[in-house]
Amino acid sequence: MTEKEKLELLEETFETDEGSLNPDMKLEEIEEYDSMTKLSLIVMFDDEFGKKISGDQIKSFVYVKDILELMEK
């Protein structure tokens, strides 16, 4: 999956506009990154990559790129 594809998938998960996310953005500054989005993120990782994401991992995410890095099968 290319970085562009990953970003698109993430934008879909965040329910934010296409092209609105970039890897260096701070997650805490993204309005859509709330408690519900975090649950959608867990579902996305499970469905698309077969990965279980823990609460500690979610807490460790600071930038968008921290999530992108894990988006591998």
Added chain:
Amino acid sequence: MESCIRGISIEAVSAAVPDRWLSLADQFGNTSDANRKIIKKFTKNTGVEGRFVSTYNQVNSDWCYAAAKKIIEDKKIDKNSIGVIVYVTQTSDYRKPSTATVLQYRLGIGEDCIAFDVNLGCSGYVCGLNIVGSIMMESKAQYGLLMCGETASRDKIPTDSIEFNTGKLLFGDAGSATLLKKDIMAKNINFMYKTDGSRYNALIAPWGFYRNPYKSADIDITDDIAVFNFSTNEVPVLINELMGKMGCTAEDYDYLVLHQSNKLIMSQIEKKTGFSSDKSIKAIDKFANTSSASIPVSLVEKLALVNNGVSHFMLCGYGIGLSWCAVDCYMNVDNVYPLIKTDEYYEDDY
């Protein structure tokens, strides 16, 4: 752990709610654009569009009472033949005694019975079936009555500020009654259940009781992600284990009824257990999460008008404890009563 109840059937299911239904949009969404957006997203993810909310005087035992009364009257049950009364709730009427004994009195059930409360939440309906069935199997009781539910909205109605924890919008009021009957022809009821108390603090209201008495009792603490991961990973494993033990797959069941926790969780469980979405009965849109009442409420909402006769069910409750319990059972859906709406309540002397 597993158990098998023999010679007992699930004879009737009934549920009652307060007379007042409030949509989230009307209640909270129309005050500003920001609120509207929050509510819209909340509804999309959780499936909750609104919920039944009690008036101040009414509590869960009032809905359970109405639901039980309906079954007893309609089936003309001899009140002296109900030998087991279990009331599952985390919002009992009094600190003491058990509300089950008050319900015995209100329903006019005779003295020849055991009656007690069980403090379980979202796993409570299935655990309760297990408890009532197990006691009946070893006693002379002809009937057993399981009542479940919460006065969930009471402390959780957020103030006008939208700075609320959206988790509080997730809960609605409802009570239920299920009658179990001795029946030598009944098919076995097979349970599989687990408890993990090491995660007791994943969902907890720690204050205002004996250990921590001096802080507000109204605050619930929820570790959303821990509960979500538990529900979507460990719950399907239990259901799959039970199906494996029964030599069944999702195809062999007429209905799956999950505790109505939230839509996102339920669809993940369906996916991981092989149940198609249309076999999975859902009523969270109208009732929100009603804790231990959610399974009977969903049966009532979706099957009261269906006349399919005896159907094969997989039911699964999961949540606070942590506690999770699944059951493979048969039920005659013709004995599922339509939803009761009531604003009646019990007036005690206090």
